[in-house]
Amino acid sequence: MIDIQKALDLVLSQKQFYGAEEVPLTEAVGRFLAEDIFTDRDAPPFDRVMMDGIAIQLKDINDPLRPNYPIQGIQAAGAPQMTLKAPDHCLEVMTGAILPLGTDTVIPYEEVEIKDGTAYVKIKKAIKRFVHRKGSDSPNGALVLQKGKKIHPGDIGILATVGKSRVVVAKFPTIAIISTGDELVEIDEKPLAHQIRKSNVYNLWASLLQEGIHAERHHIIDDHGVLQTQLKILIQKFDVLLLSGGVSMGKFDHLPTVFEELGVQKLFHRVAQRPGKPFWFGYHKEFNTKIFAYPGNPVSTYVNHLFYFQQWLHASLGQTLQMEHKELGEDIPANPNLARFVSVKIDPVTGNVVPFSHNGSGDLFSLAETDGFLLLPQREKEYQKGERLLFLAIR
Incomplete structure (x- = not known):
């Protein structure tokens, strides 16, 4: 029996990158970046108006404001840049618009009164404000998202802004969830007095689904020969096997012996922890299939999955799981x-x-x-x- 830190170190020693794939931006949330993301131009790409109002030429912040400014026109968001033709005039500007050439200050509508084509200013002095300066968020070519980062909803907006309609992400491993035990029946069956419905496989399946992984579910009866035959097939087909039950000390807990017969390298069996002490972990020597064999009690299964597998998965996808x-x-x-x-x-x-x-x-x-x-x-x-x-x- 080994301590919990040694067990975790052995699990993480088997982290594995499963390659990369390109997915549409709309399918990238929750995935792990397999490429660095750089800006393709300054952000914002122009001096951007931050408030609806008027744009004027102030020059020196100590200069007093004029009592009024004739309005030359309107700079709308999405329209080409206009030019202020006379420094004693102004242009109305909308939020998100490019700041007109020849202006340097925005006065919001709350501080002016518009009447008969003229803006009457309610304040005496102003500062150069309400302008989101070009490149102030990020200059062109800057690294904005690092390889290995889990993509959150806020990152999707960044990816869209830099033109990433398709994103290179880490591939998920293929995973099979396997229950063992003759006492288990399907959830749509009525159990006999000595039987229970399957639950652990659904807990694990739901946990993986939260990560974006669609795992297959399997059940194998407590028969040595059947276990050996079916596990041999699954080891060759999947990158990871998650098993629940069959690793304790009972006479029908065949898995440790079957794993050995199938050429699976045991890294540990039994951890100095409660619950979940009988946890078994190893990998197949030829196919490099990782095998997490949890004890069958539901809390034991869930705890081991949250602590060991989740950290292994994130490490394999390129990011240390922040605990x-x-x-x-x-x-x-x-x-x-x-x-x-x-x-x-x-x-x-x-x-x-x-x-x-x-x-x-x-x-x-x-x-x-x-x-x-x-x-x-x-x-x-x-x-x-x-x-x-x-x-x-x-x-």
Whole structure:
């Protein structure tokens, strides 16, 4: 049995880039950039009017304003640049328009009165304001989005602005989610007294869907020969296998033996943590298929997936997953032998996390009350209220 940090290091040692693909901008949100993005011109590309009003030539900020300015015309957004022909005149300007040549200051409509083709100014002095200067956001050729960044909705606007109708992103690995166990039936079936419906595969499937990955779901019965035959096929077909169940110490937990027979290199089996201690991880030597074999209890499966797989996935796609930390809302006794993932709720007033009790790692329904899991590392000293610890959010 290894400690949690060693297990994570071994998982991350198997990160793998699966190549790149080009997708339409409209399908790029949530994906990971596989190219650096540069501006193709200054941003903004011209001196841009920031307020509806009038544009004048002020020159020196100490110059007093004229009491009124005859209006020469209107500079609309999207129209070619106009030129102020007389310095004692003005041009009406609209938000987003290019600043007219010969002007340097915008006075908003709130500070002027328009009457009979003349703008009467209500203020005595002005400063050179309400002009978004050319290149002030980013100069032409500047790096604005880095390779490896997860694309958020705000990034889509940047990509559109620099003309990226198609974006090069990291390919997702192909993933199969596999449940094992003769006690499991499909969700649309009525279970017998000794059976339960599948749930873990759907938790994992939904978690992957949030990442934009459409995984396949499979079920294999607890038969050594059947497991060996079907896993051999799946190992050759997919980049990653996520399994739930079959790795504990029971007489029907065949997976560790089957993996060995199929040429899978075990990197570890059993981690000094609770829940999820029987977690098994390895890779196939020939096909380089990564195998995450989680214990079957639902909370154990989910915790291992959030902590190990999510960090592996982000590392493989080019970005270190930024782990959140939360403040503990009460003291918790230490455990020098095991790291613990504690189910917590977030206090809506303080934002601190508070553990709550449930029926252990087999209590699927506790996930409905859980805001996330707080990682309590192995140590002799108790965990104290106010301490900030790693938090795995259930999104």
